[in-house]
Amino acid sequence: MPRDRIRLKSLWDRITDAEEAALHVRDGMTVGMSGFTRAGDAKAVPAAIAARALHDPLKITLMTGASLGGNVDRELTEAKALARRLPFQADPTLRSAINRGEVMFIDQHLSETVELLRSRQMGPVDVAIVEAAAITEEGGIIPTTSVGNTATFAILAEKVIVELNLSQPAALEGLHDIYIPTRRPHRDPIPVLQPESRPGVPYIPVDPAKIAAIVVTDRTDSAASILPGDADTTAIAGHLTEFLQSEVRKGRLGPSLSPLQAGIGSIANAVMQGLADGPFSGLTMYSEVLQDSTFDLFDAGCLRFASGSSITLGPERQRDVLNRLEHYKPKLVLRPQEVSNHPEVVRRLGVIAVNTALEFDIYGNVNSTHVGGTHMMNGVGGSGDFARNAYMSIFVTKSLAKGGTISSVVPMVSHVDHCEHDVDILVTEVGLADLRGLAPRERAATIIRNCVHPTYRELASDYFKAASARGGHTPHLLEEAFSWHLRLRETGSMLPRQTVLA
Numbered sequence: 001m002p003r004d005r006i007r008l009k010s011l012w013d014r015i016t017d018a019e020e021a022a023l024h025v026r027d028g029m030t031v032g033m034s035g036f037t038r039a040g041d042a043k044a045v046p047a048a049i050a051a052r053a054l055h056d057p058l059k060i061t062l063m064t065g066a067s068l069g070g071n072v073d074r075e076l077t078e079a080k081a082l083a084r085r086l087p088f089q090a091d092p093t094l095r096s097a098i099n100r101g102e103v104m105f106i107d108q109h110l111s112e113t114v115e116l117l118r119s120r121q122m123g124p125v126d127v128a129i130v131e132a133a134a135i136t137e138e139g140g141i142i143p144t145t146s147v148g149n150t151a152t153f154a155i156l157a158e159k160v161i162v163e164l165n166l167s168q169p170a171a172l173e174g175l176h177d178i179y180i181p182t183r184r185p186h187r188d189p190i191p192v193l194q195p196e197s198r199p200g201v202p203y204i205p206v207d208p209a210k211i212a213a214i215v216v217t218d219r220t221d222s223a224a225s226i227l228p229g230d231a232d233t234t235a236i237a238g239h240l241t242e243f244l245q246s247e248v249r250k251g252r253l254g255p256s257l258s259p260l261q262a263g264i265g266s267i268a269n270a271v272m273q274g275l276a277d278g279p280f281s282g283l284t285m286y287s288e289v290l291q292d293s294t295f296d297l298f299d300a301g302c303l304r305f306a307s308g309s310s311i312t313l314g315p316e317r318q319r320d321v322l323n324r325l326e327h328y329k330p331k332l333v334l335r336p337q338e339v340s341n342h343p344e345v346v347r348r349l350g351v352i353a354v355n356t357a358l359e360f361d362i363y364g365n366v367n368s369t370h371v372g373g374t375h376m377m378n379g380v381g382g383s384g385d386f387a388r389n390a391y392m393s394i395f396v397t398k399s400l401a402k403g404g405t406i407s408s409v410v411p412m413v414s415h416v417d418h419c420e421h422d423v424d425i426l427v428t429e430v431g432l433a434d435l436r437g438l439a440p441r442e443r444a445a446t447i448i449r450n451c452v453h454p455t456y457r458e459l460a461s462d463y464f465k466a467a468s469a470r471g472g473h474t475p476h477l478l479e480e481a482f483s484w485h486l487r488l489r490e491t492g493s494m495l496p497r498q499t500v501l502a
Helices: 009-014 018-022 044-053 072-078 092-099 113-118 150-156 231-249 266-277 292-299 315-323 325-331 343-349 383-387 440-450 454-470 483-491
Strands: 030-033 060-063 082-086 127-132 159-165 211-217 260-262 283-286 303-308 332-334 352-356 359-361 392-396 425-427 432-434
Touching: 009 211, 018 044, 018 211, 030 150, 044 072, 044 159, 044 211, 072 082, 072 092, 082 092, 113 150, 127 150, 231 266, 231 392, 231 425, 231 432, 260 266, 266 292, 266 352, 266 392, 283 343, 292 303, 292 315, 292 325, 303 325, 315 325, 325 332, 343 383, 352 383, 383 392, 432 440, 440 454
Parallel strands: 030 060, 030 127, 060 082, 127 159, 159 211, 260 283, 260 352, 283 303, 303 332, 352 392, 392 425
Antiparallel strands: 425 432
């Protein structure tokens, strides 16, 4: 019975259906929804808002932790219910609307959204829509498989709508650590001294009077679309494992390394899985998203503890982990993303950050977000939070895309998300470039030699030689810096027509 999970009896009379709850959301409002990379997202009420907007037009500003599952972004976009969206998304329909200029998208570092809300540089939040596994005797909200920005949305919102999801196991209670930093400029240090630190409380503290509606649902999270590893991702993982072993031999890292962070996606997930074959033990994670690879490492006996902001899994792993949650629970904690991604904590713990690049250039600048410099893919996510503050900032990608018509290593990136000052290591299936302590010309030579696919290596070398002859600390030929991108736009390939793929 749903009332078994609503332990504050005075809230029982607020149980209603999604359509009735959705009426609390009106045109022009700012809505904060739970959800972080498909996990722990609100499911029924957003769909009801979209259905209503089809015949009763409204537009909202939608804030989340990260991407949503269940086609929520698609339905809201098709209903023309989105005026603005932030700080991250991954839906193809919404992406197209953003690139047409129909929805204003604010791409933010994931640690910063609630800081802007708390200081009133954005907002206010009118309504928070929060998925919960339970409500405590005092009205505290127990999140489900993510925390993201949910806690601050609920604390700051005028009204809170709770989606009580009975498909989420009650055993989730106790998994979370809700710590809200105090206000600047007199903020106390965040007391997270190791991945397993728990300075907060296991629920979101809200005034029960703000809970305007409770909607009972029974829908599982959307499973992650994680592609299996292949020869290229195996090679990338091998290069990275060999490099980390070398760091251990040189005494720069211990056998348990430093806490690991991995960005979302198939490549980063495959790279983390590859560590299970390495000689490391007693590993820890201090990350945002805990993916299939996290639990592979647990099962291999390599991983001791993992801290994140969400659990986002493929369909088989999702069923397995939720069915065995009591087994994994002592080794896990989920936090607000402003803590999981906080620069202070990331730097204190000495995190090794592994994130995925769309492209990088011969000097080490990384593009994580834009195709051709103009068209948004998903967003910068948390990669910047970690890259700038990590003990070691690593970016991985395959050297080729679209069957070899695109090189992921280019003379100059078409958009910069992470400048060369924040990038330490670059890895493709071709090899690994250690950029630490190198000047720009040394970086270029190392990247071209170690990371560029043989098909494009001579083209990259010729560009660098010509640019170096012209001079400069960071040599470039401005009239040719984007020539590969222009050729792709005009011919469908970055390669000159006479070139044959290696």
